[in-house]
Amino acid sequence: AAGVIQSPRHLIKEKRETATLKCYPIPRHDTVYWYQQGPGQDPQFLISFYEKMQSDKGSIPDRFSAQQFSDYHSELNMSSLELGDSALYFCASSSWPSGGQYFGPGTRLLVL
Amino acid sequence: DQQVKQNSPSLSVQEGRISILNCDYTNSMFDYFLWYKKYPAEGPTFLISISSIKDKNEDGRFTVFLNKSAKHLSLHIVPSQPGDSAVYFCAAKAGGGNKLTFGTGTQLKVEL
Numbered sequence: 001a002a003g004v005i006q007s008p009r010h011l012i013k014e015k016r017e018t019a020t021l022k023c024y025p026i027p028r029h030d031t032v033y034w035y036q037q038g039p040g041q042d043p044q045f046l047i048s049f050y051e052k053m054q055s056d057k058g059s060i061p062d063r064f065s066a067q068q069f070s071d072y073h074s075e076l077n078m079s080s081l082e083l084g085d086s087a088l089y090f091c092a093s094s095s096w097p098s099g100g101q102y103f104g105p106g107t108r109l110l111v112l
Numbered sequence: 113d114q115q116v117k118q119n120s121p122s123l124s125v126q127e128g129r130i131s132i133l134n135c136d137y138t139n140s141m142f143d144y145f146l147w148y149k150k151y152p153a154e155g156p157t158f159l160i161s162i163s164s165i166k167d168k169n170e171d172g173r174f175t176v177f178l179n180k181s182a183k184h185l186s187l188h189i190v191p192s193q194p195g196d197s198a199v200y201f202c203a204a205k206a207g208g209g210n211k212l213t214f215g216t217g218t219q220l221k222v223e224l
Contacts, residue, residue: 004155033211042201043156045211056211090155100146101212103155 002027004093004104012110013081021076021107025093031055032074033101034066035090043090049074078109086111115139116204118215125222131189133218135202138183142204146212147176147187150199159200160187192222 005024013019025032031050035043036059045058049068060066063081068074072093078085088108092101117136125131133147143164148156162169162176162185169176175188189196202215 006155035212042214042216043212045213048211058211092155100158100161102158103148105153105155 004091004102006089006091006104006107008107009105010108010110012112014112015081015083017081017111019078019081019109021078021089021091021109023074023076023091023093023104025072025074025091026102029093029095029102030072031094032068032072033092033094034060034074034076035092035103037088037090037106038084039087046076081111083111085109113138114216115142116202116213116215118200118202118218120218121216122219122221125192125220127194127222127224128191131187131192131196131220131222133187133189133200133202133220135185135187135215136183137185137204139204139206139213140183141206142213143207144205145176145178145185146203146205147174148201148203148214149196150201150217156201189220192220194222194224196220197222 007022033048034046037043046060048056052068064078066076088106090106092103094101146161147159150156160171160174178185199217201217203212
């Protein structure tokens with residue numbers, strides 16, 4: 001079965017650079033979620049989109065923005081990167097209003 | 113403030129026996145609970161969920177029990193298999209909202 005696809009899987013950036021993470025949800029899923037998992041921490045909710053509209057917002061820094069496109073894929077844009085942004089970024093998708101979110105493999109971002 | 117807590121960071125069980133993973137929460141607004149399994153270098157995999165209107169949900173070897181008065185839920189895996197060895201996250205959400213609040217995870221090791 002098709003799963004959530006995230007790209008890239010690994011990304012290395014320097015401080016103050018920008019990064020764009022992409023997420024392709026499971027076909028026919030209309031809701032995407034972004035989570036950030038720091039080393040040794042649990043995943044923290046960042047933001048979600050339903051039918052291309054922001055549906056919920058968590059602890060997403062102002063330096064980050066995200067959107068969902070007409071084909072339901074989503075992009076997380078991160079600017080002015082800081083060392084503390086180094087983390088595993090997960091995207092999940094679901095079919096609204098299903099309770100089960102299906103996660104992608106994650107993008108590991110390293111900021112040097 | 114950790115609203116979802118998994119107080120056991122690790123658990124070791126023999127193959128064939130029952131694994132019981134526990135989770136406590138503090139936010140009385142949570143009304144939907146989920147369990148995820150996570151292998152290294154992969155995203156969390158949805159296992160099973162339960163709505164607050166139920167006290168038990170069963171799916172194959174996995175059963176989740178919810179005790180609302182104690183704000184406690186548990187995941188039972190019977191019989192445990194070596195392939196079950198992973199980190200298990202408890203997650204909760206409130207009032208039809210999107211964001212999941214995760215616990216800190218329990219590392220389950222199923223030994224031969």
